[in-house]
Amino acid sequence: MGQLKQHQLPHGTFFFAPHSYEVLGNESTFSHGHEHLLKSTFSSLLDDVVDIQKEKERCARYNFNITNETHPKRRRLFLGSLLADDSMEVLRVLGTEVYNIFHTVSFIESNTTQSLTPRKWKYYDPIDIPNSLITLHQLFGPKTRVSVDYYVSALKEKFGIYGLGVEDVQREGSSHRWALNGMREDDIGIISDADEVFTRDFLRAMQICDVPQFRPNQDCLNPKVIASTMVFESSPNCLTKDRRWFHPDAILGECVENVGDALLHLPGKREYKERHGMRLEGYGGKGNYSKYAAEGMTSNNSYPLWLPSDFRNQVGGVMFSGSDGSPTGYHFHNFFMSADEVRNKYFTYGHAIHDATKKPIWDLHEDIKLAFDCAHGDREKLLPFNASLSSVLPTYYLDDEAMVKRHQLWLSIVKEEEEYWSAKNQSS
Numbered sequence: 247m248g249q250l251k252q253h254q255l256p257h258g259t260f261f262f263a264p265h266s267y268e269v270l271g272n273e274s275t276f277s278h279g280h281e282h283l284l285k286s287t288f289s290s291l292l293d294d295v296v297d298i299q300k301e302k303e304r305c306a307r308y309n310f311n312i313t314n315e316t317h318p319k320r321r322r323l324f325l326g327s328l329l330a331d332d333s334m335e336v337l338r339v340l341g342t343e344v345y346n347i348f349h350t351v352s353f354i355e356s357n358t359t360q361s362l363t364p365r366k367w368k369y370y371d372p373i374d375i376p377n378s379l380i381t382l383h384q385l386f387g388p389k390t391r392v393s394v395d396y397y398v399s400a401l402k403e404k405f406g407i408y409g410l411g412v413e414d415v416q417r418e419g420s421s422h423r424w425a426l427n428g429m430r431e432d433d434i435g436i437i438s439d440a441d442e443v444f445t446r447d448f449l450r451a452m453q454i455c456d457v458p459q460f461r462p463n464q465d466c467l468n469p470k471v472i473a474s475t476m477v478f479e480s481s482p483n484c485l486t487k488d489r490r491w492f493h494p495d496a497i498l499g500e501c502v503e504n505v506g507d508a509l510l511h512l513p514g515k516r517e518y519k520e521r522h523g524m525r526l527e528g529y530g531g532k533g534n535y536s537k538y539a540a541e542g543m544t545s546n547n548s549y550p551l552w553l554p555s556d557f558r559n560q561v562g563g564v565m566f567s568g569s570d571g572s573p574t575g576y577h578f579h580n581f582f583m584s585a586d587e588v589r590n591k592y593f594t595y596g597h598a599i600h601d602a603t604k605k606p607i608w609d610l611h612e613d614i615k616l617a618f619d620c621a622h623g624d625r626e627k628l629l630p631f632n633a634s635l636s637s638v639l640p641t642y643y644l645d646d647e648a649m650v651k652r653h654q655l656w657l658s659i660v661k662e663e664e665e666y667w668s669a670k671n672q673s674s
Contacts, residue, residue, distance in 0.1 A: 247372065247396065253422055256519045257415040258399040260354070260422060265393040266383035269375065294346070296320070301454050304447060307568050307637075310455035320453035321460065322349040322433040324499075326420025326554050328413065329355040329369065329394060331590060332440040334381065335652065336581045340443045341385030342642040343576070347449050348390045349433070352423040353382070353440075356397040359594035360412050362404060369394040391427055395419050411523045414555035418522070421504045421554050431500035431507075434460065437557035438494035441578045444473055445638045448566070448574040452496060459498060459564065466501035466511050467535075467549045470563020473575030476636065480580045480617035481656040482643040485629040491577045492565060495557040503551040511551045512543045524559055525550070533561040572637045579613060583655070585663045588614065606667045621660040 250261040296318045305312050312318065325348050344351075359365050369379045383392045397416050405411040417437065424435060434452060436444065444452070452460070452471065459471050475491035478484060500506045514529030515537075516522055528537030530550055538544060552560065566574050582588050585607050592610045593602035602610055608618040620628045631639070631649055643649040 247370070250396075251426075253419075255415070255418070255522070257401055257522055258397055260419040261396040261398070262423060262426060263370075263393060263395055265350075265391040265427070266386075267391055270380070270383055296454070301450075304451050305455035307570075308448065308451050308455065308566055308574070309569050310451060310457060313454060313456045318454055320450075322430070323347060323436060323449060323453065324350045324352070324424045324427070324429050324433055325436045325438065326352045326354075326417065326424065327438050327440045328416055329353045329440060330359070330365070331368070331582075331587060333581055333583050333587070334378070335583070336441050336578050337382060338385055339578055339581075339640060339642040340440070341387075343443050343446050343640060344386060344390075344449060346387030346389040347446070347453075348386060350424060350427045350429070351386050351390055351392045352420040352427075353392075353394045354397050354416055354419040354423075355394055356399060356416050358399045358401075358412070360410070361594050361598045362399070362401060362412060363594060365594075367396065370396055393423055393427075395423055405518060406523055411518060414524060414553075414559070415518065415522050417554035417558075418503075421502055424499075424502070425504040429499050429502070429505050431498070431505060432462065433499040433505075434496050435499060435502045435505070435554075435557075436494050436496045437554045441581060442473075442475065442491070442494050442575060444494055444496070444575050445573065446641060447638055448473070448568075459496075462500070464498055464501055465547050465549055466506070466551065468562040468564075469497045469501040469552065470557065470560075471496040472563045472565040474565050474567040474573050475575035475577050476573040476634070477577045477579055478581075478640075479613055479620065479628070480582075480659075481620065481653045482578075482631045482640065482649050483653040484617050484620035484656070485631060485634055486616065487627050487629055490567075490573065491575070493558060493577070494575060495563065497552055497557060501552050503553045506551045508551060510546065511548045514538045514543070514550045522553075524555065530560065568637060570637055576640050578640075580617065581652070582659075585659050585666075588659075607663055617656065618660055621657050 247261050250263055253260045298315060302312050355367055355369055357367060369376055379394060386392050397419055401412060406414060459469050472492050473494050477486045477489055477491050479486060515526045517524050517526060525531040527534050580588060588607045589602050592599045599610060608615050616627060
C-alpha cells in the first residue's frame, strides 16, 4: 500500500490504486457475468450512437430540450460512492443499469466502520488482487474506469450529525479520484451510496439534454440535480408505495471541489478543521450564507465549491421526475445475503443500534419490518415489482429469473430468522 499514490488530510489518508483499465488491460478481458441481461433486455444498452430524434424524445420525457441538435455531444459522467459490506448482487444491479455510461466510477473503502470500529478491507490484499476486486472492475463495462481507493482514518472519535462526519470525510476521496482521472468543469459528478443509482434513461438525459443546472457559468448556489427515487426493501418484489427517496445527486464539474475554480468560488468554514465535514451555518449550512456574504466572499456572485458530502447533505437543488411521474432513480435498500449481514449493518453504521446483534432483524428498523411484512404477503404499504405503473424499472430485475431468485432468497432469510428466534425463545 505504501507504493500507492497518497493524499494525506487532517482526518486520514487516501491511497489511490490502479483503475480497471490499468489492471485488466483491453476490452476483450471484461466479463459482466450477466451479458444476457444486457443483450436481451435492451438491445441498445451497448449502443453509443446518438439518434437525434430518440434523444429529443428522451429529453421531452423530463420536460427538457436537447442541448445541441446540430452537433450533439454527451457530457461525461463521474460516479463516487463508498464501499463496505455491500452485496455483490447490488453492485451487479448497479453495473447493469449504468453499463458503459460512466467515464469514471470511484469507490472508497475504509479500514474502519462508520462507528470507527476496525474493519478488514474486502477489496485489498497486499499479496494478490482479490477476486472481489477483479469482479467489481468488470461490472460497469470496458468503457468505464473503475477504481477502489483506500482510506485510513486518523479520527479518534465520531463527529457531525449522528456521527456521520466519519462518512462525510471518507467521501472526499471521490473528488480527488475524479481530478486524477481528468474531470473537467463541463463534466458531471454524481455521488451515491452503493445501493442507489439514477435510472439509465435519466443518466442519458443528463448527458445530452439542456438541464438548467448543467449550463456553464453557474454561481454554485443551487447546483444539484436530485433523483426522485423508487425504493425497494430487501427484494425487487417489495416496492414501497407512495414514497420517493432523494438520492443520488448530480452537480456540474465547475461546482465540484478539486475540479472547479477555487479562486472564483471561495471556500467557507466547515465543522472539522474548518475545511472538512458539513458547512457551518452562516457559511452555507442549512442554506444560510450570512457570514460568508458579510466577509465579502459573494462579491462576484459566486458561492463555495461542493465537497462530495455536500452533494448529499447540503440544501440547494431540484428534484426531477419523469413527466409521467416515473422515478429517475432506484434505491435497493438492505439487499443483503443473510440476516447476520443485516444485523452487522445496523450495528456498525453511523447512527448504530448497539444491541443490533441481539435482536431479530424485524426489530431493527421500520424499513426491515416492511420487508418482513412483504415476505408474509402483507402489502398494505408495498407493491409487487410488476405493479408499479412506472414507465421505467431496474434493468437487472426485468429478467424474471433474477427477480424471482432475489425474492426467494429474501423469503428464505426471513424463514430462517423466524425459526432461529422461535427456537431461542423456547429454549430460554
